[in-house]
Amino acid sequence: MEPANQFPHDFLWGAASAAYQIEGAPHADGKGPSIWDTFAKIPGKTKNGTNGDVAVDHYHRYHEDVALMGQLGLKAYRFSIAWSRIIPDGDGAVNEAGLQFYADLIADLKAHGVEPVVTLYHWDLPQALQDKYGGWESRKVVDAFAKYCRVVFERLGSAVKYWVTFNEQNVFTALGYRWASHPPNVKDIKRMYAANHVVNLANATAINLFHELVPGGKIGPSFGYGEVYPATSNPADVLAAVNANQFNNDWWMDVYCRGTYPVKIMRTLQSLNIAPEVTAADDQLLKSAHPDFIGLNYYHGGTVEAPTHHTPTTTKQLTNIDPYLMAGDAENGLSPEKLLFHSVENPDLEKTAFGWEIDPVGFRVAFRQLYEKYQLPILVTENGLGALDQLTEDHQVHDDYRIKYLQQHLLALKGALDDGVPVLGYCAWSFTDLLSWLNGYDKRYGFVYVDRNDTDAKDLARYPKDSYYWYQKVIASDGETL
Ligand code: BG6
Numbered sequence: 429m430e431p432a433n434q435f436p437h438d439f440l441w442g443a444a445s446a447a448y449q450i451e452g453a454p455h456a457d458g459k460g461p462s463i464w465d466t467f468a469k470i471p472g473k474t475k476n477g478t479n480g481d482v483a484v485d486h487y488h489r490y491h492e493d494v495a496l497m498g499q500l501g502l503k504a505y506r507f508s509i510a511w512s513r514i515i516p517d518g519d520g521a522v523n524e525a526g527l528q529f530y531a532d533l534i535a536d537l538k539a540h541g542v543e544p545v546v547t548l549y550h551w552d553l554p555q556a557l558q559d560k561y562g563g564w565e566s567r568k569v570v571d572a573f574a575k576y577c578r579v580v581f582e583r584l585g586s587a588v589k590y591w592v593t594f595n596e597q598n599v600f601t602a603l604g605y606r607w608a609s610h611p612p613n614v615k616d617i618k619r620m621y622a623a624n625h626v627v628n629l630a631n632a633t634a635i636n637l638f639h640e641l642v643p644g645g646k647i648g649p650s651f652g653y654g655e656v657y658p659a660t661s662n663p664a665d666v667l668a669a670v671n672a673n674q675f676n677n678d679w680w681m682d683v684y685c686r687g688t689y690p691v692k693i694m695r696t697l698q699s700l701n702i703a704p705e706v707t708a709a710d711d712q713l714l715k716s717a718h719p720d721f722i723g724l725n726y727y728h729g730g731t732v733e734a735p736t737h738h739t740p741t742t743t744k745q746l747t748n749i750d751p752y753l754m755a756g757d758a759e760n761g762l763s764p765e766k767l768l769f770h771s772v773e774n775p776d777l778e779k780t781a782f783g784w785e786i787d788p789v790g791f792r793v794a795f796r797q798l799y800e801k802y803q804l805p806i807l808v809t810e811n812g813l814g815a816l817d818q819l820t821e822d823h824q825v826h827d828d829y830r831i832k833y834l835q836q837h838l839l840a841l842k843g844a845l846d847d848g849v850p851v852l853g854y855c856a857w858s859f860t861d862l863l864s865w866l867n868g869y870d871k872r873y874g875f876v877y878v879d880r881n882d883t884d885a886k887d888l889a890r891y892p893k894d895s896y897y898w899y900q901k902v903i904a905s906d907g908e909t910l
Contacts, residue, residue, distance in 0.1 A: 435842065435907035440543060440853025441899075442504030443497070443875060444810055446550035446595065448480045449862040451510065453487035457525035460516025462552035463563065464865075467611035475868035476882040483863050484878045485888050490533050492890060493860060496876055498540030500896060501903040505542045506809055506855045507533070508550035508595065511576050518554035519572035527583050534587050545809070545855065546584065547592040547650065548577060548634065551600045551610070551865075563612050564601070564623040564630075573630040577637055585642035592723050592809060593631045596652040598680050601627065609866065617762050618702040625704035628683050632717035639718075648719035649684050650809040653677055654729030655793045659772050664734035671768035672732045685722070685802040687715030696764050721852060722798055725810035726837075728777075728785040729794075732769035782814050782871060788836040795844035795851065805850040811837050812857035814864065814871040817893065825877045825893035834895065838902070838910055856899070860890065875899055 448464045468479035486493055497505055512518070513526030534544045553563055554572075561568040594600075603610035605620035614620075631649055638647045656676060658669035674690040682690055689706070697703035765771070777785040795806060813833040817825045834856060845851055861874035868882040875896040879889045901909050 435845065437906060439851075439907070440504035440545075440590075440807070440855070441502060441903040441907075442506060442543075442545065442853055442855035443502060443859035444506035444545075444855040444857050445486070445859055445862060446508045446547065447510035447513075448483070448550070448552045449858075449865070450484050450486040450507075450860065452481060452483040452485045454481055456487060457513070457529065458516055458523040459510065459526060460512040460518070461555040462510065462512045463555050463558050463611035464552045466555050467613060470613070473609070473613075474866055475864075478863060478868040478882050480863050482880075482885045482888075484860055484880065485885075486860070487529070489888070489890075491536060493876075494533070494536045494540055494542070496890060496892065496896075497537070497542050497859065500875065500892075500900050502542050502859075503903065504545050504590075504853050504855060505537055505859065506545035506547060506592070508547035508552075508592075509580060510552055511549065512552065512554040512556075514579055515554065515572075515576050516556075518557035518560070519568075519575055520556075522579050527579070530580075530584060531587075534584060538587070543590065544588050545590040545592065545807070546580075546588050547595050547809075548580070549573070549593065550595040553611075558612055564626050565619060567626055567629065570626060570630045570633055574633050574637055577634045578641065581638055581641040585638075585645060589645050590721075590807065591638060591642075591645060591647040592650045593634050593647060593719075594627060595650045595809075596725055597624065597627050597631070597649065598676070599652050617764075621697060621702055621704045625706065625710070629710060629713060631684065632687075632713050635717040635719055636713075646720040648721040648723050648804070648807070649680075650723030650725050651677075651680055651684070652725045652727070653681070653794050653798065654727065655790050655797060656729050656769075657731045657774065659731050659733040659774075662734070664736070665732070668732045668734045668769035672730065672771075675764065675768055676730070681722075681798070681802065683714055684719055685804065687711070687717070693764075693768075696767055699767075700762055700764060702762060702764070719804060721805045721807050722802060723809035724794060724798065724806050725857075726791050726794055726808065727811065728787050729790045730771055731774040732771050735766055735768060735770045780813060781816060782867070784814070786813075786833065786836075788840040791837050792840040792843045792847070795841070795849045796847060799844075799849040805852050807852040808841065808854040810855060810857040812873045814867070814873050816870055817861075817872045817877060819877055819879065819891065823889075823891045825891065825895075827893045827895045830893070830895045831898045834899070835910055838907065842907065842910070 601624040605614045608615040656672035658665040678690045813830045858873040860876040861872040861878040864871040877891040880886045
């Protein structure tokens with residue numbers, strides 16, 4: 429046993445990325461288009477019309493990026509596979525060149541002592557599956573996903589131990605089907621819950637297939653979790669927070685880990701006629717799949733009061749569309765939130781320059797809640813700070829604010845380890861700077877600065893930031909120098 433309050437020696441000190449946000453090369457070596465290739469070209473949908481056509485050109489520069497990971501001493505790197513590189517039309521012929529790209533990347537990572545953590549789906553569905561079947565609203569896409577998973581498990585399963593099924597299902601279904609701010613650009617909450625149920629079936633199918641094909645491996649979903657606090661100790665606010673946690677978190681986590689939807693939320697959705705239809709066969713499938721770990725993406729949670737007694741004069745109402753805490757008053761009168769909770773500002777938390785709450789204690793709360801509820805080890809698959817970094821004339825980035833953010837969150841993680849929660853590793857978001865889906869290239873998260881902006885891809889040169897050298901020391905000391 430490790431002494432308490434220390435990072436284990438095999439802790440996966442990592443960093444993360446996603447295909448569309450870094451690779452570029454949308455047509456290279458037979459890749460088919462994804463729904464993001466299409467959506468980002470719709471005028472007005474992304475900041476300054478930014479898209480991933482070039483991104484940070486990782487497809488052509490991955491050797492350089494992996495070498496920088498090696499120098500940093502990274503122990504793990506989470507990246508996603510672009511499905512349409514492997515099967516360009518979604519469910520037809522396999523593209524060997526696409527598979528080879530990821531096989532080469534994985535070999536390179538391992539040569540540098542970096543453990544690959546592979547995400548199967550980080551939001552870039554092959555466009556052909558949207559066109560042919562209607563995307564995640566069709567159960568045909570579950571079969572297509574299973575086919576794609578089989579191909580990559582058979583080809584890459586012996587080299588990769590850790591796999592993530594879906595990245596932030598809560599975010600891509602809400603933004604894609606409820607708010608029309610991600611593809612497929614739909615604004616219909618009933619369709620959101622229907623599509624979300626199909627994704628649950630795909631998740632369970634992939635997990636079962638993985639356990640059949642890759643016996644020694646580990647697989648789990650990555651969920652965007654944020655604990656929701658009651659605004660006061662008024663019991664009505666506490667009940668609202670219970671509702672909000674079941675609505676925002678358990679609605680997904682219970683299905684992943686127990687195969688059931690929370691009953692109160694199901695009833696609320698049924699009362700609005702927006703609940704998904706769950707057949708007996710679906711129920712059986714969901715209960716049959718057991719993830720090996722929980723992938724935790726943590727940025728922030730939320731705060732709520734009772735829906736009936738809020739007083740807008742004393743608490744500031746949230747109206748923004750926030751993927752991590754639905755505060756939906758906007759559409760069609762079909763707002764389950766109105767029956768369950770009312771989101772408010774938390775006066776005790778500071779925010780980033782982009783308006784996201786900074787709450788390291790909430791990170792510890794997340795570990796504790798998830799572990800005690802589901803009894804699975806936790807791998808942090810994302811956590812980080814988006815900021816407007818400045819490159820100095822001598823190519824440095826003094827991102828002390830990011831160091832502070834990461835340090836506070838790693839100390840909270842250390843607290844969770846001390847509490848007895850098995851935490852496998854921590855993948856900071858992100859390794860290099862990359863495309864923020866809706867915020868372009870100026871909202872930066874990386875340990876490595878990439879010299880480009882929204883309108884000019886420049887030379888895409890890589891410059892390690894101060895946080896890179898800080899993380900290098902943290903890793904070298906097994907977290908002792910935090
Ligand atoms: C997560 C996603 O939601 O947050 C990432 O998994 C994303 O892909 C990250 O980039 C940060 O979000 P944003 O909007 O600041 O880029």
